Amino acid sequence: MKTAICQPPPDMSPSPLPRVQPLKIGNVVVDPPILQAPMAGFTNYAYRQIVREFGGVGLQATEMVSARGFLAIEERDQSFPDRLWGVRDEPRPLAVQIWDNDPEKLAAVGARLAHEFQVSVVDINFGCPVKQITQEAHSGSYLLRYPERVGEIVRRVAEACHPVPVTAKIRLGCTRNHIVACEVAQTVEEAGAAALTVHGRTAQDYFQGTANWERIAEVKSVLRRIPLIGNGDIDSPAKVVEAFRRWPVDGVMIARAALARPWIFRQAAAALRGEPIPPDLTLPEERELLMHHYDLVVRRFGPEKGTLLMRKFACCYAQGRPGAREFRTRVSRVSTPAEFHEVVHRSFPRVESAPYDRAAPPGANPTA
Helix, strand or coil: CCCCCCCCCCCCCCCCCCCCCCEEECCEEECCCEEECCCCCCCCHHHHHHHHHHCCCCEEECCCEEHHHHHHHHHHHCCCCHHHCCCCCCCCCEEEEEECCCHHHHHHHHHHHHHCCCCCEEEEEECCCCHHHHHHCCCHHHHHHCHHHHHHHHHHHHHHHCCCCEEEEEECEEECCEECHHHHHHHHHHCCCCEEEEECCCCCCCCCCCCCHHHHHHHHHHCCCCCEEEECCCCCHHHHHHHHHHCCCCEEEECCHHHHCCCHHHHHHHHHHCCCCCCCCCHHHHHHHHHHHHHHHHHHHCHHHHHHHHHHHHCCCCCCCCCHHHHHHHHCCCCCHHHHHHHHHHHCCCCCCCCCCCCCCCCCCCCC
8 A cells, every 4th residue: 555645635715605515425325415423422312313303414323332342232131232222213324333443343243233233334433532442442543553453444344344335433643743644544445435534633632622624634635436524623504614615525524513502413404505594492492302302311211210311411401501500510410300300490591692602512522
């Protein structure tokens, strides 16, 4: 394999509304080319259902699933991880993201997802910066140190999943002094991936600082066949439009901003079409959405476990509004349905405020 040499992105000055085409990942059409990021602990079936109800998302993704955990649960309990809740029956297109460092295990799980669960896309995580995944499991962004290993994993999983497309999600590199995105991108493409998502930070950055979209755009220069999806700091419809206008990306992935505003996909899709952008939800509408979210989770996990799981989801609501901090403090301590309903009734914010930034909800720790 030739050494990848990134070329600077072309000078793309502001212009009229960009002409954005549907994204093709293998035989899967993603229209609009706005993707919902996989986020551990957050993008379960209940969340995906809410996003789907608002519309505007071209491809949704599950939480990342441990290949090793999948196989262990199946052997022990003859069942599947909770993170696959709803996957068999929900509408397509749908991607499932998997992670590990063992090509054989990843291929085995990928094959099951592709042929038994019949998912639309199998995505492999090479971007998670969390220490539990990198230092302890030598997976996620840790593997960016070893492009050949990344290539072997992608090749094995792509062969096992065929004809279902396999994609990869990476960061720019492990550290700011070792940017390897172009080299890894070339390896991923040659190994048979159908698309690549690049998050514009290094693993060292975690979620600090600003995503480097110039570095994301450089990756396009080494890709010959597969589409490039950009990810990082997309927290408004205007930034979606700007990403397509300024950078040579084929798709845009929205992550943390969508936890606080699951309707952002609908807004972004309208912006790309040049249509009026639907307004944010009012506080009464957000409160109603929160209770709908709660009902979906409790229906699956029962009142006790469902209430505990909803604490982190509830903290994503009403961000930036007067009283939101007090609400988060109270709702993060509830343990019963009665307590949850009481806190929502008494403490959920009621006063609207000026425009605010809810891009990164406190407590949100997406690891994909």
